[in-house]
Each structure stands twice: as C-alpha cells, then as structure tokens.
Amino acid sequence: MPVPPLLALRGIRKRFGAVEALADVELEIRAGEIVALMGDNGAGKSTLVKVIAGVSPADEGVVRWEGRTVRVRRPHEAHALGIATVFQDLALCDNLDVVGNLFLGRELRRAGLLDEVEMERRTRDLLGSLAIHVPDLRARVATLSGGQRQTVAISRSLVGEPRLLLLDEPTAALGVQQTSRFLDLVEMLRDRGVGVLLISQNMGDIKAVADRVAVLHLGRNNGFFDVSTASQEQIISSITGVTSPPGATRRTAHARRGER
Amino acid sequence: MNGLRRALRSGTEAAGRRLRGGEPGVLPVVVGVLVIWSVFQILNGNFLAPRNLSNLSVDIVGAGMIAVGVVFVLLIGEIDLSVGSVSGLAAALFAVLNVQHGMAEWLAVVIAVLSGAAVGSLHGFLIARVGAPAFVVTLAGLLGWNGLMLYVLGAGGTVNLDEDSLIGKLTGHYFHEVAAAYGLAAAGSVLCFLVYYRDRRRRRAAGMSHRPLAEIAVRTGAVALVAFSAAHVLNRFQGLPLALLAFLLVVGGLDLVLRRTRYGRKVYALGGGGEPARRAGIDVVRVRVSVFMLSGTMAAVGGLFLASRITSVSQTSGSSLLLMNVIAAAVIGGTSLFGGRGTTWSALLGMLVIQSIASGMSLLGIQSAVQFMITGGVLLAAVVIDTVARRTRREHGRA
Ligand SMILES: Nc1ncnc2c1ncn2[C@@H]1O[C@H](COP(=O)(O)OP(=O)(O)O)[C@@H](O)[C@H]1O
Ligand SMILES: [Mg+2]
Numbered sequence: 001m002p003v004p005p006l007l008a009l010r011g012i013r014k015r016f017g018a019v020e021a022l023a024d025v026e027l028e029i030r031a032g033e034i035v036a037l038m039g040d041n042g043a044g045k046s047t048l049v050k051v052i053a054g055v056s057p058a059d060e061g062v063v064r065w066e067g068r069t070v071r072v073r074r075p076h077e078a079h080a081l082g083i084a085t086v087f088q089d090l091a092l093c094d095n096l097d098v099v100g101n102l103f104l105g106r107e108l109r110r111a112g113l114l115d116e117v118e119m120e121r122r123t124r125d126l127l128g129s130l131a132i133h134v135p136d137l138r139a140r141v142a143t144l145s146g147g148q149r150q151t152v153a154i155s156r157s158l159v160g161e162p163r164l165l166l167l168d169e170p171t172a173a174l175g176v177q178q179t180s181r182f183l184d185l186v187e188m189l190r191d192r193g194v195g196v197l198l199i200s201q202n203m204g205d206i207k208a209v210a211d212r213v214a215v216l217h218l219g220r221n222n223g224f225f226d227v228s229t230a231s232q233e234q235i236i237s238s239i240t241g242v243t244s245p246p247g248a249t250r251r252t253a254h255a256r257r258g259e260r
Numbered sequence: 261m262n263g264l265r266r267a268l269r270s271g272t273e274a275a276g277r278r279l280r281g282g283e284p285g286v287l288p289v290v291v292g293v294l295v296i297w298s299v300f301q302i303l304n305g306n307f308l309a310p311r312n313l314s315n316l317s318v319d320i321v322g323a324g325m326i327a328v329g330v331v332f333v334l335l336i337g338e339i340d341l342s343v344g345s346v347s348g349l350a351a352a353l354f355a356v357l358n359v360q361h362g363m364a365e366w367l368a369v370v371i372a373v374l375s376g377a378a379v380g381s382l383h384g385f386l387i388a389r390v391g392a393p394a395f396v397v398t399l400a401g402l403l404g405w406n407g408l409m410l411y412v413l414g415a416g417g418t419v420n421l422d423e424d425s426l427i428g429k430l431t432g433h434y435f436h437e438v439a440a441a442y443g444l445a446a447a448g449s450v451l452c453f454l455v456y457y458r459d460r461r462r463r464r465a466a467g468m469s470h471r472p473l474a475e476i477a478v479r480t481g482a483v484a485l486v487a488f489s490a491a492h493v494l495n496r497f498q499g500l501p502l503a504l505l506a507f508l509l510v511v512g513g514l515d516l517v518l519r520r521t522r523y524g525r526k527v528y529a530l531g532g533g534g535e536p537a538r539r540a541g542i543d544v545v546r547v548r549v550s551v552f553m554l555s556g557t558m559a560a561v562g563g564l565f566l567a568s569r570i571t572s573v574s575q576t577s578g579s580s581l582l583l584m585n586v587i588a589a590a591v592i593g594g595t596s597l598f599g600g601r602g603t604t605w606s607a608l609l610g611m612l613v614i615q616s617i618a619s620g621m622s623l624l625g626i627q628s629a630v631q632f633m634i635t636g637g638v639l640l641a642a643v644v645i646d647t648v649a650r651r652t653r654r655e656h657g658r659a
Contacts, residue, residue, distance in 0.1 A: 053539070055538075055539050074541075075538060075539050075540070075541045076541035076543075079541045085539075087539065091535065091536040091539045091540075092532075092536055093528075093529045093532035093533075093536045093537060093540070094532045094533075094536075094600075095528065095531050095532040095599070095600030095601060096525075096528060096529060096532065100525065100528075100529075104525065104529055104537070104540040104542075105540040105541040105542055106541075107522050107525055109522070112521075113516075113520040113521060114519075114520050114521065114522070114525065116459075117459065117462045117463055117466060117468070118466075120463075120468060121466045121468060124468065140653075142653060142654070143653065
C-alpha cells in the first residue's frame with residue numbers, strides 16, 4: 001500500500017454569502033514535498049489556507065491527515081496536527097514583542113512561570129539561523145518594518161517544528177537576498193521531510209523550489225503540474241483561465257467560468 | 261562611582277527613548293504623585309503627616325481593588341461599567357446575610373465574592389459568546405445590579421457593620437509591630453534585587469544583553485527607598501495596615517499572573533485585537549469571560565473593603581462616582597484605553613493620585629465641586645497622554 005499523503009483535501013467548498021470562494025477543491029501534499037499554489041487575485045488561495053489552518057473551516061469537504069479523516073475546525077486543532085501557517089496578513093499581535101509573538105500559545109515555562117530568557121535565546125538563535133536581523137527582540141512588533149514583520153511571522157511558523165507549513169505569499173515584503181535565503185530554508189525543511197504549501201506570485205521562485213504546482217481559478221482547481229516537465233506558458237495560461245488542461249481535475253472548471 | 265554614573269545615564273537615556281517611542285511607563289504618574297504631594301504639603305503642612313498618609317494608604321484599597329479588575333478589562337480592549345454597582349451589590353449581600361440573617365461571617369464573605377464572580381461571568385458570556393457590546397451589557401449591569409442592591413437592602417436602606425468583626429478588621433486592623441512594615445519593605449527590596457540579579461545571571465550565561473550590576477543597584481535602591489520611607493511613615497502612625505498589605509499582595513500577585521504566566525500572556529495578546537490571538541490557537545472566548553469574571557470578583561472584594569472602611573452598607577454604596585474613580589485610576593495609572601498595555605500597578609498609582617487629591621482638598625476644606633473638576637482634569641490629561649503616546653508609537657511603527 002502506498003504511503004498516504006500528509007494532507008489530502010477532497011471536495012472542499014466554502015462560501016461567503018453569495019460568493020463561492022472555493023468549490024470542489026482537491027489538493028494533496030506529501031511529506032518532503034513543496035507544492036506551489038498559484039492563481040490570480042481572488043482565486044481563493046488564502047481562503048484555502050485558512051481552511052487548512054482551521055481558521056475559517058470549510059462548509060463541506062474532507063480533510064485527511066496521513067490517510068485519516070481529521071477535524072480542523074479550530075486553529076489549535078491544526079496546530080495539534082503539526083500545521084504551521086504564515087498568513088498573508090501575518091496575524092501578528094501588534095502589542096506583543098517579537099519573542100512574545102514567536103511563542104504565543106506555546107510559551108516555555110520554568111517552575112510554572114514564563115521562561116523569558118530561554119524564549120529570547122531561542123528567538124535569537126532562530127532569527128540568526130535565518131540570517132534575519134531584528135534590532136530589538138523586545139520591541140513590540142507594531143514598531144517593525146513590513147519586511148521585519150514578515151520575518152517574524154515566518155520565524156513563528158518554524159518554532160514548533162511543524163510537519164506541514166502553509167506559506168501565504170511569505171516573501172511579498174522581503175528583499176531579493178532575504179527571499180533567496182528564505183527559499184533555501186524552505187528547501188532545507190523539505191529535505192527534512194516537512195510538507196510545504198507555498199503561495200507565490202513569482203514564477204521564478206516557484207520554478208526554483210517547488211516540486212508541483214496546483215492552480216486555482218475562481219475557486220476551483222484548474223490544473224496540477226509537475227514543475228520539472230510543465231512549461232511556464234502552460235502554467236500561466238492555466239492561472240489566467242485561458243486553458244483548463246485535461247485531467248487537471250476530476251471535474252474541470254466550467255467553461256462558462258473558464259472564459260472571461 | 262563610575263559604574264553608578266553610567267547606570268544613571270543609561271537609565272535616563274532608556275527612559276527618554278521610551279518616552280519618545282510612545283512608551284511613557286509609570287514615570288508620568290510617579291512625577292504626578294510627587295507634584296500633587298508637594299503642592300498640598302505647601303498649602304497645608306498636615307498633608308504629609310504620618311496620620312494623613314496612613315489613612316490615604318487605607319483609603320485607596322477599596323476602590324483600588326476594583327480598579328485592578330478594571331485594568332484587566334482595559335487590557336483586553338473592553339470596558340466594564342458595572343463594577344461600581346457590583347461592588348455595592350456584593351457589600352449589600354454580605355451585610356444582609358450576615359447582620360440581618362445571622363449567617364456566619366466567613367460564609368457571607370464567600371457568597372458575596374462568588375456573587376461578584378457570577379455576575380462578571382454573566383457579563384462575559386453575553387459579551388464574548390453572544391457578541392453583545394461590552395459597553396451596553398455592562399451599562400445594563402450598572403443599572404440592574406444597582407437596582408438589585410436597593411432591593412436586597414430593602415426598606416431600611418442602611419445596614420451597620422460591627423467594627424470588631426472580621427469585615428471591620430479588613431480596614432481597621434494595623435500590625436503595630438514596627439518589624440511588620442519594615443519586614444515587608446525589606447522583603448520587597450530583596451525580592452526585587454533577586455529577580456533582577458537572577459535574570460541578569462541567566463541572560464549573561466546565555467550570552468545575551470543584560471543589565472549592568474550598577475543599574476540593578478540603582479533600581480533596587482529606588483524600590484528600597486520608597487518601601488522603607490513608606491514603612492517609616494506608617495510606623496509613626498499605627499503601623500502597617502492590614503488593608504494595605506492585602507492590596508499590595510493582590511497587586512503584586514496579579515502582576516505576576518499578567519506578566520509571567522501563560523494566562524497573562526493571553527490577556528495581553530487579546531489587547532492586540534482578537535483575531536491574531538485566535539489564530540495562535542488561543543480560546544479567545546474563554547479568556548474574555550475569565551477577565552470579566554475577574555473584574556466582577558475584584559469589584560465584590562473592593563466593595564467589602566469599602567463597606568469595611570465606613571462600617572456600613574447603604575443605598576449610596578457602589579455609586580457611579582466610584583465607577584468614574586476606578587476607571588480614571590486605571591487610566592491615570594498608565595493603563596491604555598486602547599487595550600494591550602498597562603499593569604496592575606497602575607491601579608495603585610492611579611488611585612493614589614485620585615485619593616491624594618481628595619484627601620488634600622478635604623484638608624483644605626475645599627468642596628467636592630472643585631475636587632471633581634480637578635480629578636476630571638487629571639483624567640483628561642491622562643487620556644491625552646495615552647492617546648498621544650499611541651499616535652507616537654504608530655508613527656514610529658510604520659515609518
Ligand atoms: N471573509 C470574507 N468575506 C467575504 N468574502 C471573502 C472573505 N474572504 C475572502 N473572500 C472572497 O473570496 C474570494 C477569494 O479570496 P482569497 O482567498 O483571499 O483570494 P486569493 O488569496 O487567491 O487572492 C474573493 O472573491 C474574496 O473577495
Ligand atoms: Mg491571498
């Protein structure tokens with residue numbers, strides 16, 4: 001029997017009032033694999049991330065974790081499985097400092113009280129290993145720049161040794177050098193067996209690190225590609241909805257929606 | 261001496277940096293207390309007399325206990341307008357159960373405090389689970405619980421308490437032994453030093469930046485100076501008041517809870533808006549409910565101390581003036597109305613400002629009209645500082 005994927009989604013559906021943000025979405029992520037999720041603005045990528053992270057659960061559909069059907073309807077249920085997320089809006093607590101944000105919800109304790117020294121030491125080491133410089137670990141994150149905030153959010157996702165990492169446009173505010181360091185890090189995690197879902201608008205980055213690409217268009221699957229064999233044009237036309245490749249999904253996007 | 265000078269300089273620089281960065285801390289209110297005390301002492305030589313200061317230290321306890329609960333509520337970015345009425349209700353329950361129905365005193369105290377907790381939980385449930393705005397829910401509480409208090413008190417309207425009873429001793433008992441006040445001052449100073457020193461040792465061992473020894477000496481010295489001066493003054497009157505001891509233990513204990521426990525971290529996290537905290541896996545509803553429960557509990561505790569101070573419960577217990585004072589105290593003490601910043605010490609410091617003004621005014625024989633105006637002005641100043649500080653932080657933040 002083949003090893004079941006780390007995460008498998010089937011028939012995920014999510015509406016916001018009249019807007020059908022996700023319809024019949026499927027996705028599989030294996031351990032030690034980087035899956036890129038691409039799609040135009042409003043395609044439903046962030047919505048899908050929030051479904052998996054238990055932040056805003058699906059209306060319908062099945063989530064399987066290592067083959068087992070699981071419930072992820074609350075953030076801590078996702079955390080318990082080992083799912084860590086960098087949200088597009090970062091979701092940092094502005095009035096906590098860097099250390100407080102990294103360890104929020106899983107603070108280290110010593111004799112029952114918060115162990116600030118150890119948390120700060122680990123924060124420093126983690127940021128150091130990411131080659132990130134934040135001038136003051138005790139500064140409230142509201143006082144940090146956009147790039148710094150993003151690096152804080154990224155570091156936070158790594159604190160608990162996650163098994164599945166959801167990265168929603170994690171490099172949007174990073175510089176070129178920081179981005180390439182970050183991508184190195186993601187590859188390193190993949191090699192350690194972490195499953196990664198990477199959302200990015202940057203085809204170059206995706207080509208460089210991803211193993212597979214899943215495309216969403218108007219809330220529906222619109223193709224899965226193997227990065228080593230698919231051409232850039234194929235992927236782009238699938239993102240823009242010009243094509244809906246055969247066999248991309250069991251039920252391909254409606255022709256009505258495919259054309260615009 | 262060189263080290264000392266360096267420590268002083270780095271200390272003032274850090275304070276300046278915090279001010280410019282929009283983190284005023286306790287500095288403005290400490291300066292405020294000193295100014296107020298100087299002014300009243302100049303106007304009336306009795307203000308700083310041991311008797312007056314000792315009374316002041318007991319007078320702040322009742323409302324101060326309530327203000328501690330309000331600090332928690334403000335920290336999560338909410339408001340509780342019901343605390344005055346809840347304190348009156350708890351006191352009335354105690355008085356009626358104990359004095360009129362002859363219930364054992366300790367049992368009546370427990371029931372009074374639990375009723376505060378229950379009322380707070382009810383508010384919390386309606387706010388956090390049902391989603392009703394805290395302003396309206398607790399405004400309804402302000403009216404409703406005051407009504408219930410009047411109902412409980414019944415036709416008589418006033419219940420007198422026994423000065424020698426347990427409840428009377430809450431604010432009537434003093435530890436006359438000189439060693440009590442000095443011992444507390446010494447314990448506080450040593451604790452302060454140990455906390456700083458151990459923190460420094462661990463940080464140094466981990467190769468992290470740490471406070472220089474001279475700075476620790478200066479900080480501990482400042483704490484010791486305040487503590488021993490207070491002990492000296494208290495000992496020149498009746499000694500250490502039990503009420504003050506209780507208040508310090510509550511403020512210190514809840515400060516520890518806020519800053520050094522997971523629960524406290526969750527409370528602060530909620531002050532940054534609920535959503536980030538929720539996504540971090542925090543049970544936001546539960547924390548909110550617990551904070552309103554704590555607020556109700558502290559209101560009840562404060563109500564008992566207030567009743568003890570005047571050894572009676574009457575229809576004027578838990579007035580809206582009390583509500584104004586406790587919220588003003590929290591804000592004057594440096595707790596932000598915008599959530600997420602403040603400590604329990606602001607309840608103590610803010611109450612000290614308000615009660616100092618009240619005490620000084622009554623010494624001078626000035627009517628309460630003027631006192632209200634001045635307290636109102638101080639509150640306004642505190643809110644302006646809070647708002648400006650917040651704007652400064654924002655400008656620093658996103659620049
Ligand atoms: N909380 C919400 N309420 C209403 N509509 C929403 C909400 N979140 C997302 N949507 C809608 O769902 C669709 C997908 O959004 P999103 O997942 O953010 O897209 P993407 O991340 O791919 O750009 C959009 O049409 C968006 O307007
Ligand atoms: Mg998005």
